[in-house]
Amino acid sequence: MPSNKVKILGETILPGKTYQLSLNIAKLHTGTSIEVPIIISRAKLKGPSILFTGGIHGNEVNGVEIVRKIIAKKYHIPNAGMVICIPVVNVFGFLSQTREFPDGRDLNRVFPGTRTGSLASRFAYHIVKEIVPHISYCIDFHTGGDSRFNSPQIRIGKNDHESLQLAKTFGTSFIIKSAKREKSFRETLYKLDKKVLLFEGGKSLNINPVITRTGISGALRVMQELGIRSFQKELSSLIPKPDTLFLVEDSTWIRAKFSGLFHPTVQLGQYVKVGDSLGSVSDPFGNFDKIQKSNFSGHVICVNQSPIVNQGDAIIHITKNETELP
Structure with missing residues (x-):
């Protein structure tokens, strides 16, 4: 949960305010700086803090669209706690519509990163150092790779009761217990005692309206469950939870x-x-x-x-x- 004094990327985050900050730690080989926008909204009342991330893989644009719409609809404005949104984590890959960083590395395989490592590793390091300490929960939006179209699903660790309850609240037909990949963002958050849901839906380089609405609906239900904000009216016009949920062991x-x-x-x-x-x-x-x-x-x-x-x-x-x- 956020402390009374919150400082992110050198900016003091005041209660009742919304900020758009930029993470700028690297340049392209042309010398062009690439800034990663980070939108932070803090309520006047204390409460949990949650992070929404999209585009860790630059070509998984449906995750970007989900976080974008959460911001565009003003759903990220909390009544309690704090909401941090990073619609496009891997701006480098997003620009070139590729999965990887310019150095050829998969950003989701280099966390928690190092200050003096590869370009992707340095970027991961600053995400973990600057953003992660201020959150308690995270929903990380992904899609299937290449032409593989995933049914909406939430992936959680195999022995994480609280994340299972949040996954049930999110409301996809399938909740999959999956091993945490070494050096992934999810594994790093888990080691830092943060609760994380990994959403999978759709395929890369594609925006599907059903996947988008499913992701938004789930995010709103989780925020409501955590006491960040009530979305009873909004959820009535979005996608309802499936009648049946399945817990998948394998x-x-x-x-x-x-x-x-x-x-x-x-x-x-x-x-x-x-x-x-x-x-x-x-x-x-x-x-x-x-x-x-x-x-x-x-x-x-x-x-x-x-x-x-x-x-x-x-x-x-x-x-x-x-x-x-x-």
Whole structure:
């Protein structure tokens, strides 16, 4: 929770005020400075502090859109506590529409970073040093990589009861217990005793209105649950929580048995059984059209929407060991 005196990036954050600050710690090889805007709103009343981040991977623009709309709709203005929004964490990748930093590194694999390391590592270091100490909670918005379209889902640690309760409040059909990747932002926050929800939905270089509204709805429900602000009126016009939530202990990818044109026939969220058809792979010359069947039973949580796949490519992501939550 924020203390009475809050100072971020050299600026004193006063109660009842909103600020747009800039994190500027690196330049492009042209000498051009790249500033990362950070929007901070602090209420007059004490309360929890939460961070919303999008675009840690520069091409995952649907996460950027979710945080942008939270700001544009003024949902980030709290009645208690403090809300920090970083719509585009990886401005470098966002400019070039790529996942990585200009140094070729994945920002989400270099946290907590170092002051004298690579460009990505230095940037991660300043995020952790300047922003993270002032928060208690974080929702980090991501999408599927490349052409893999994720069903809306929240990923949490495997032994984190409070995050599980917040994930249920957020309200996606699937809550996935997943191991924390080494040197990821989520792992770093966890080690610093911050509660973090990682939202996955949609695919890179794409904005989907359902994914956007789902992300916004979940963020508002979490803020309301934490006592930051009531959103009863706003939530009535957004996407309601699903009737059924599933806690997923494990999941697996079905991989293409052949190279060719991929024609998926299953839908996101659909339950499939062993032997059910997931789609087909055909060659471009009309010589074969092979049915791709499921080797497992579970819900479909990601579909590869690339029209062309290679043998061994991940094409359908299916849940395993799932239970229905009360």
